[in-house]
Every structure is written in C-alpha cells, then in structure tokens.
Amino acid sequence: MLQLKQIHKVFNEGTPDEKMALQQMDLHLKPGDFMTVIGSNGAGKSTLMNIISGKMMPDLGEIIIDGKNVSAVKENKRSKLIGRVFQDPMAGTAPAMTIEENLAIAYTRTKSRGLQKGVSKNRKVIFQEKLEMLHLGLENRLHAKVGLLSGGERQALSLLMATFTEPKILLLDEHTAALDPSRAELITQLTKEIVEKYQLTTLMVTHNMQQAIDLGNRLIMMDKGQMIFQADEEAKQHLTVEKLLLEFQQIRGEKMNSDKAVLI
Amino acid sequence: MGTAIFGSIEAGAIYALMALGVYLSFRILDFPDLTVDGSFVTGGAVAAVLIVGGTDPFVATVAAMGAGFLAGCVTGLLHTKGKINPLLSGILMMIALYSINLRIMGKSNIPLLSEETVISKLTAFWQGLGIDQALTFFGFVPKTWGILILMLILAFIVKILIDWFLKTDLGLAIRATGNNETMIRSFSADTDTLKILGLGLANALVALSGSLIAQYNGFSDVGMGIGMIVIGLASVIIGEAIFGAKTIIRATLAVVGGAILYRIIVTLALRVEFLETGDMKLITALIVVFALILPKVLDKQRERQRKKKRMLQARKNEYDKRGENLASIKTDS
Numbered sequence: 001m002l003q004l005k006q007i008h009k010v011f012n013e014g015t016p017d018e019k020m021a022l023q024q025m026d027l028h029l030k031p032g033d034f035m036t037v038i039g040s041n042g043a044g045k046s047t048l049m050n051i052i053s054g055k056m057m058p059d060l061g062e063i064i065i066d067g068k069n070v071s072a073v074k075e076n077k078r079s080k081l082i083g084r085v086f087q088d089p090m091a092g093t094a095p096a097m098t099i100e101e102n103l104a105i106a107y108t109r110t111k112s113r114g115l116q117k118g119v120s121k122n123r124k125v126i127f128q129e130k131l132e133m134l135h136l137g138l139e140n141r142l143h144a145k146v147g148l149l150s151g152g153e154r155q156a157l158s159l160l161m162a163t164f165t166e167p168k169i170l171l172l173d174e175h176t177a178a179l180d181p182s183r184a185e186l187i188t189q190l191t192k193e194i195v196e197k198y199q200l201t202t203l204m205v206t207h208n209m210q211q212a213i214d215l216g217n218r219l220i221m222m223d224k225g226q227m228i229f230q231a232d233e234e235a236k237q238h239l240t241v242e243k244l245l246l247e248f249q250q251i252r253g254e255k256m257n258s259d260k261a262v263l264i
Numbered sequence: 265m266g267t268a269i270f271g272s273i274e275a276g277a278i279y280a281l282m283a284l285g286v287y288l289s290f291r292i293l294d295f296p297d298l299t300v301d302g303s304f305v306t307g308g309a310v311a312a313v314l315i316v317g318g319t320d321p322f323v324a325t326v327a328a329m330g331a332g333f334l335a336g337c338v339t340g341l342l343h344t345k346g347k348i349n350p351l352l353s354g355i356l357m358m359i360a361l362y363s364i365n366l367r368i369m370g371k372s373n374i375p376l377l378s379e380e381t382v383i384s385k386l387t388a389f390w391q392g393l394g395i396d397q398a399l400t401f402f403g404f405v406p407k408t409w410g411i412l413i414l415m416l417i418l419a420f421i422v423k424i425l426i427d428w429f430l431k432t433d434l435g436l437a438i439r440a441t442g443n444n445e446t447m448i449r450s451f452s453a454d455t456d457t458l459k460i461l462g463l464g465l466a467n468a469l470v471a472l473s474g475s476l477i478a479q480y481n482g483f484s485d486v487g488m489g490i491g492m493i494v495i496g497l498a499s500v501i502i503g504e505a506i507f508g509a510k511t512i513i514r515a516t517l518a519v520v521g522g523a524i525l526y527r528i529i530v531t532l533a534l535r536v537e538f539l540e541t542g543d544m545k546l547i548t549a550l551i552v553v554f555a556l557i558l559p560k561v562l563d564k565q566r567e568r569q570r571k572k573k574r575m576l577q578a579r580k581n582e583y584d585k586r587g588e589n590l591a592s593i594k595t596d597s
Contacts, residue, residue, distance in 0.1 A: 053450070079452040086446070094443040097436070107434055109451045113433035162450075 002029040002052070002199040003080050007061035009047055021047040023225045033197055034202040034216030038209060044225040045205045049173050052203070054078040066168045085161035085175040092158030095147030099138060099157065102146055103127045106161035117263050130160055134190060152183030156190055163194050169197065172204040176211070188215065209241045223252060270406050272531040276524030277415035278476045279495065281422055283523040284516060285469030286496030291515070292430065293462045294442040298354030300470050303335040305489035307471025308478030309365045312374040321382045323474045332471020333464040335361060340460030348405050354498025365486050372486045381479035386414050421517045422469065430512050438462045491545050498548055499523035501555040526551065
C-alpha cells in the first residue's frame with residue numbers, strides 16, 4: 001500500500017549546519033498494516049511524515065502509494081490519498097467554522113469542490129452517524145464553532161475528519177502528545193477503533209513507547225535518520241519497553257538519552 | 265439636514281458593495297488587501313471609458329467588475345506564486361494600478377454628467393413606476409427614492425449571494441483557507457487557487473462599487489480610491505462592533521449596516537463648523553481607531569462589573585454563613 005524506496009533527505013546541504021534527516025529509508029506497508037514509529041528527537045520521524053504527505057520533497061528516492069508513484073505529486077493532490085492528524089490539536093480543524101462545516105470539508109476531500117451546498121440534509125445525517133462513534137455528544141452540537149471545543153474534543157474531531165473518507169494512508173504525528181493522560185487514552189482508544197473498523201494502513205509517530213507497543217501490528221525505531229530496529233507482527237507481540245531500550249543500547253552502544261523517549 | 269443624511273444612505277448602500285469585498289479579503293481570507301485603493305478606481309475608470317465610448321452602462325459596469333476581478337487575481341498571484349508578503353503584494357498592485365488606471369482613462373478625470381449611466385437609467389425606470397409620488401408623506405421630498413431603494417436592494421442581493429457562496433463546498437474551502445491553512449491543505453485543497461479566486465471576487469465587488477460611485481457622482485477620477493481600504497475596514501469594523509458577527513449571515517448584514525453608518529457619521533462630522541472636507545481622511549482614521557478600541561474597553565468594563573458582582577455575592581454568602589453559624593452556636597447553648 002505504502003512503499004518508500006531509498007529515501008534521502010538532507011537539510012542545509014553544504015553548510016556547517018548540514019544534517020542528514022533521512023538516509024536510505026526503505027519502508028513497505030501492506031494494506032491494513034498499522035506501524036508505530038519511535039525514536040528520540042531529531043531522529044527523522046517528522047521528516048518521514050512530511051515526506052510521505054508531500055509537505056517536503058525527498059532529495060532522492062521514490063514514494064509509492066497504492067501502486068502509483070507519487071514522488072512528484074504535490075501535497076494538496078497527494079492528500080486525496082492521505083489522512084493526517086497533527087500533534088497540535090488546533091492544527092487539524094478550522095476554529096472559526098462549525099463542526100458540521102469542518103466535517104463537510106473533510107467529506108469533500110476526494111471530490112472536486114463546487115457550488116453545491118456544503119452542509120446538505122443528506123450529509124448532516126452522515127455527519128451525525130460518524131460523530132456518534134466518538135461518544136462525546138458532538139452529534140448534538142453540529143452548529144457549535146470548533147474553537148469552543150476542548151483540545152481532546154478537537155483532536156477526536158480531527159481524527160474523525162482525517163479518516164472520514166477512508167484514505168489509503170493514515171498518518172498520525174504524535175497526535176496524543178499534547179493531551180492530558182485521560183484524553184490521550186481516549187484518543188488512543190478511538191484511533192484503535194477507527195483503524196480497525198476501516199482497516200486503514202496507518203503510520204503513527206509517538207514518543208510514548210508503551211503506546212507504540214500497544215498499538216498496531218508493526219514497529220520501527222529510528223535514530224539519526226535511519227531505521228535501526230524493526231519488529232514484525234510476530235516479534236512485536238513479545239516486545240516490552242525494557243526490551244526496546246535494551247535493543248537501542250545494543251545497536252547504538254549508548255543509552256537512549258532523551259527523557260521524552262522513555263516516557264511511559 | 266434630511267437631504268444630507270439621505271444622500272449618505274444612498275452612497276452608503278453603494279459603498280457597502282466595496283465593504284463586502286473588503287470583508288471577503290480581510291475577514292474571510294485573513295488577507296489585508298490594499299489592492300482595493302487601486303481596483304476601486306479601476307472599476308470607475310473602465311465603466312467611465314466604456315460609457316463615454318457608447319457602451320451600454322450595464323455592460324460597462326459588468327466589464328468593470330471583470331477588471332477588478334483580474335486585478336485581485338494578480339495580487340493573489342503575487343502573493344501565492346511570487347511568495348510576496350500579503351501587505352506588500354497589495355501595495356505593489358495598488359501602485360501599479362494607479363498608472364494602469366491613468367492609461368485606461370487617458371486623463372485624470374472623466375466627466376459622466378451628460379452620459380446615460382446605470383444611475384440615470386435606474387432613476388428614469390423608477391420614476392416611471394410612480395412610487396415617488398406615493399412617498400411624499402415623509403415630509404421631505406428627495407429628487408427620487410429610486411436610487412436609495414434600488415441600491416439597498418442590490419447591496420442585499422450581493423449580501424445574500426455571499427452568504428450562499430460561503431456555505432457551498434467551494435466557499436467553505438475558501439473560509440478554511442483564511443482560518444487554518446495547514447488543515448485545508450491536508451484535505452486536498454489547493455490554497456493558492458482558493459486565495460487567488462477569493463481575492464478576485466473581493467476586488468470584483470470593489471470595482472463594481474467603484475463603477476457605481478463614478479456613475480453616481482457623475483465623474484471618474486484617478487484619485488477617488490485613496491484611502492478606500494481604510495473606509496472599507498471602518499465599515500467592517502463599525503458594523504461588526506455594533507451589529508455583531510457571530511454568523512456569516514449576521515456579519516455580512518453588519519458590514520452593509522456599517523458602510524451606511526460610516527457615511528452617516530462622516531456626513532454628521534462634516535457639519536461640525538470647524539471641520540473641512542479635507543479632514544475626512546483624518547475623521548475616518550479616528551473612527552477606525554475608536555471602533556477598534558471601544559469594544560475592548562467596553563468588554564473590560566463589563567468584566568470588571570461582573571467581578572464586582574461576584575465579590576459582593578461571595579461576601580454576602582460568607583456573611584450569611586457566619587449568621588447561620590452564630591445561630592447554631594446560640595441554639596447549642
């Protein structure tokens with residue numbers, strides 16, 4: 001479903017600040033795969049996300065989604081195939097617009113936007129049905145401006161919107177990191193439900209190792225722009241946080257130094 | 265006095281179209297578009313030249329809108345494709361349009377008084393209806409009610425069209441572009457195109473307003489757009505402060521109201537003895553400053569009063585409780 005071939009990305013090439021963000025990144029996700037990505041700050045996780053979504057173009061390499069080479073496809077065209085949830089709960093929704101209007105935008109992701117009514121009666125029914133999945137009572141607040149919702153509610157809505165049209169790829173960029181533990185738990189739960197329901201091919205970046213182990217069927221660890229460890233379905237079932245840390249130590253010959261990376 | 269106010273409402277209704285354009289760019293797209301100063305004149309210039317050349321005034325007015333649309337699109341291109349800062353791309357376009365407007369007109373002023381214009385045609389049409397005779401009981405008799413009523417109707421038609429447009433899929437995408445660009449990009453919208461389209465529409469409205477003002481005043485002048493953006497902002501801000509802007513429907517209504525109110529305020533201000541016509545821009549600036557500051561001051565005051573009330577309530581509760589405690593002690597003994 002998603003395939004990365006030999007992706008290279010360098011920042012500030014030719015200057016003293018030169019930084020290898022991604023080196024020889026190869027990745028292959030089968031349909032329905034749910035891969036979690038861990039790694040300390042600066043490991044290249046966000047760059048990976050940005051390159052898949054088309055926000056950044058790789059210096060070298062190919063990106064193939066659903067059998068099509070999309071390496072040269074622009075971000076806005078590519079996002080027909082890709083749903084994204086950002087770390088910032090404010091980033092995935094338009095605060096000055098109502099819940100139903102936000103959903104209408106998500107609903108028309110794969111369509112061309114013309115002069116038909118954004119929130120029609122038919123669509124409203126669909127919106128309500130989908131919102132009920134969140135169990136937050138948002139289905140009764142269709143006219144509320146999204147800016148009035150709490151961070152957790154907004155993130156839940158973002159998740160719903162990103163998956164609304166069942167995209168080929170779902171990218172989750174530390175989407176629970178900015179929430180308090182109980183809200184984060186709720187979003188994690190919802191993520192699980194939605195991904196399972198639609199069998200979405202998912203790539204999730206997280207700083208939370210426990211979450212990375214609990215969710216999904218595959219896991220990779222990144223460091224300094226490289227994939228240094230990978231666990232397939234079989235191996236992932238036996239993973240623990242301690243094992244992961246040990247793994248890192250063995251591979252890199254040093255302890256994982258970021259406090260954030262060992263947050264459980 | 266009556267005539268002056270009447271005139272200001274008439275003009276206000278026409279300027280309301282410009283204010284709605286400013287609302288589109290300033291509020292919906294979050295783009296402070298200074299092109300307005302130029303595109304307003306472009307509208308007047310294109311309409312004037314075509315009318316003098318013998319074109320039907322209605323066709324000339326539509327052509328003026330087209331010219332404004334193009335001007336807005338160029339600003340949008342400068343910003344999106346040229347990656348120029350929004351303010352600067354507007355300023356560049358405004359300066360460029362000054363020369364272009366002069367070229368269109370060929371001279372700095374084109375009189376239209378002896379020409380057949382939209383305004384003169386509408387007046388003739390209205391007088392044929394004979395409604396003016398029926399409206400004499402108001403006490404004062406203007407030349408005609410036609411322009412006032414027809415321009416108000418036009419402003420409301422445009423307002424309703426904007427309301428409708430901003431609820432369509434395309435309109436929602438444009439609003440989201442002004443509200444959260446990251447988000448709408450992740451939903452496969454081409455924000456560059458949306459911005460260009462939005463600015464085009466905004467400036468089409470501004471040019472429509474400019475062409476009608478030229479026909480209403482009886483001349484098109486290369487300097488008639490100076491400060492237009494501030495007048496537009498004044499209308500938007502006054503309107504929103506007084507009539508509220510909770511929903512789109514309410515906000516556009518507020519903008520129309522604000523544009524008319526602004527004209528009335530200026531008319532009244534100019535009747536003050538020591539003020540001259542040349543002071544108008546200063547008055548405009550002051551109105552905008554007041555309209556920007558006043559709501560905040562009022563909010564603060566309201567907040568202070570609420571606090572006071574809460575404190576009094578808290579004190580009273582405490583007092584009551586103490587009373588109860590005392591009472592309970594007494595009953596104990």
